[in-house]
Amino acid sequence: MTEVPTSTTYRRLRGYAASYRGLIGAGILAMALEAAANAGTLKLLGPIVDDIFVNHRFSYWLPAGLVLLLLARGAFGLATDYAIARSGRGVARDLRMQLMEKYLRMPGARFDAEPVPSMVTRLGSDSEQVAQAAVDALKMLISNVLGIVGILVVMLWTSWRVSLVLLVMAPVLAWMMGKVGKRYRRLNHAVQESSAQMLQTADQALNAQQDVKVYGAQAAEMARYGKQTLQNLRLALKIEVTRGTLSMVVQGLGSVGLAVMLVVAGAEAAHGRLTAGDFMILLTSMVSLVPAMRQLTNVQSMLQRGIGSAERVFAVLDSEEERDVGRQPLVRARGLLEFRDVQVRYPGREAPALDGVSFVARPGTVTALVGRSGGGKSTLVKLIPRFYEPEQGEILLDGRPLSDYALADLRRQIALVGQQVMLFDGSVADNVAYGELQAADGQRLEAAVRDANAMEFISRMPDGMANGIGAKGSALSGGQRQRLAIARALLKDAPILLLDEATAALDNASERLVQDALARLIPDRTTLVVAHRLSTIEHADQILVLDEGQLVEQGTHAQLLAQGGVYAQLHAAQFREHGA
Secondary structure, eight states, rough: OOOOOOHHHHHHHHHHHHHHHHHHHHHHHHHHHHHHHHHHHHHHHHIIIIIEEEEESOOHHHHHHHHHHHHHHHHHHHHHHHHHHHHHHHHHHHHHHHHHHHTTTTTTHHHHHHHHHHHIIIIIIIIIHHHIIIIIIHHHHHHHHHHHHHHHHHEEEEEHHHHGGGGGHHHHHHHHHHHHHHHHHHHHHHHHHHHHHHHHHHHHHHHHHEEEEETEEEEEEEEHHHHHHHEEEEEHHHHHHHHHHHHHHHHHHHHHHHHHHHHHHHHHHHOOOOHHHHHHHHHHHHHHHHHHHHHHHHHHHHHHHHHHHHHHHHHTTTTTTOOOOOOOSSSSSOOOEEEEEEEEETTTTOSSSEHHHHHHEOOTTTTEOSSTSSSSSSHHHTTTTSSSSSSSSEETTEEEGGGGHHHHHHTTEEEESSSSOOOSSHHHHHHHHHGGGGGEEEEHHHHHHHHHHHHHTTTTTTTTTOOBGGGGGTOOOOHHHHHHHHHHHHHOOSSSSEETTTTOOOOHHHHHHHHHHHHHTTTTTTTEEOOHHHHHHGHHHHHHHHTTTEEEEEEEEHHHHHTSSSSHHHHHHHHHHOOO
C-alpha cells in the first residue's frame, strides 16, 4: 500500500475541524488576547522594578494594572480551553459516528479479516488521538507561537540588541524538530499496532476464560500477553526518550541563549542603554520563552501520534462498503428462493466454502440444511441476507437476483434466529421490539412474547417486560435468550425465516419450549433450517446434505434414508449416540 504523505492526511483532518471553525476562531482570538495580556504583564515588570526598587516611588496603578492583566490572562485562557475542548471532542464524536456507521455498512468478510478489538481501538483511542491532532495540537501550536511572538515583541521593544541573541537558536531548533518528526511518526504507528494486538489478546483470553482455566492455559496466555505488553512498553519508552532528547536540546539551547543574553545585557547596562527594569523584563521573558519552546516540541509528538491514528481511521473510512445498487421496490416478498450454481470462496482460502450449489426453496415450505461441521451450511444461510456475496452463480428471490433489491428492503423480508443469540443491554421489550420493530404496539409485542413461550420466565421478573437483561443478555439462560430471539422474529413477521442451529446448545427442557415456539413461527414462511440434531427436521419438506461445500444429496427424510448415503450415515450415527 502506498504511504500517504503527512500533509495530505493533515489536510483531510482539518476538514473535520471545519465544522467548528466558529469555535476555533473564537479560541484563536482568546489565545491572541491571552498572549497580549501575558506580554503586557512582562512589560509591566520594568516600571515596577524601576519605580519601586530603584527610584523608590510607589504608584497604585502598577499593582492594579498587574492584577487586571493577570485576571484577563486567566479569563482568556479559560475561554481558549473551553472553545478548543468543545471543538476537539466534537471532532472525536463526529469521527466515531462516521466510523461506527462505516463498520455497520461493511461486508461480512471485513469482520472475518479484522478482529472486533481492533475496531474498538479505532473507535476509542485512535479517534481521540485524531481529534488531538486536528484541534488540540492546533491549540498548543497557536497558543505557544502567539505567546512566543508576544514575548519576542516585548524583548525587541525593550532592547533589540540583546534580543538578537535568540536568532542563533531558531535554525538549530527547526532542524531538530524536522529530524525528529519522522521518527515520531514511525514509533507512534508501531505503538498503535501494538496496542491493538494487546487488546485483541486480552479480549480473546477474557472471553474464553473458562477454557483458559479448564485447560490450564493461564501461563501460556500470560506469556503471550506479557510479550506484547513488553514490546508496547519498549516502543513507548523510545517515544519518551525521543521527546525527552528534543526537550533537553531545546532547554540546552535556551540555557546557552540566556547566558549569552546576560553577557550582552551587562554590556548594554554598562553603556547606559539598559535599566534595571529593562533587565528584569528581558530576564523574565527569556525564562518564560524556554518552556514555551519546549511545549512546541510536544506538539510534534501529539501531531505525529494523531497522524498515525488518522491513517488507520481513514483506511477504514475509505474501505469498500456492502454493494447496494438495487432499485427494484420490494414491500413484501412471496419468499421463492432459488440458488443457481452458487460458489463462495473466503479470502485467503483456496477451497471454496460452497461449490456449485443449486436448489429451490418455495413459500410455505421448510428446507433443512444438514452435514458435517464445516460443510458450508451457515455460509449458505448468510448469503440470503447478503452478508456475503457469491463468487459465481446467482441467488434469486421471487424470480429476481438479490442484488436487484435494496439491501434494506431485502433484509426486511428476513428473520434470523441463530445459535448465538445477540441481545443488547436494555429491557426485555427493547430487545424484542428491536430496530425497525420499535414502533410495534403493546398488544403485538405481548402476543409475540407469549407465542415464543417467553412469558413463562418474563412473568417472574420484578419489572416484567421492562426488566433489564444485562449486557448481551447475561441475566438470562441460553433457552431464555433463544425464546426472546424467536419473539423478535415473530414480531417481525417476515416471509423468510433463517434458523441457524437455533436449538443446538440447549438442554432438553429448553429445547422443547423453543421447538414449540418455532412451530408457531415456521408456518406460511419460506424457512431454511441449519440442523445439528436430525430428529428435529424429519418433517422438513426437503433436506439438503452439504459435504465440503457441495450439495451431495437432496430429498425428504424417508427418501434420503432409503438412499443409504451420507444422510443415512449421519442419522445412524446420531441414533447410536442417543440410543447408547
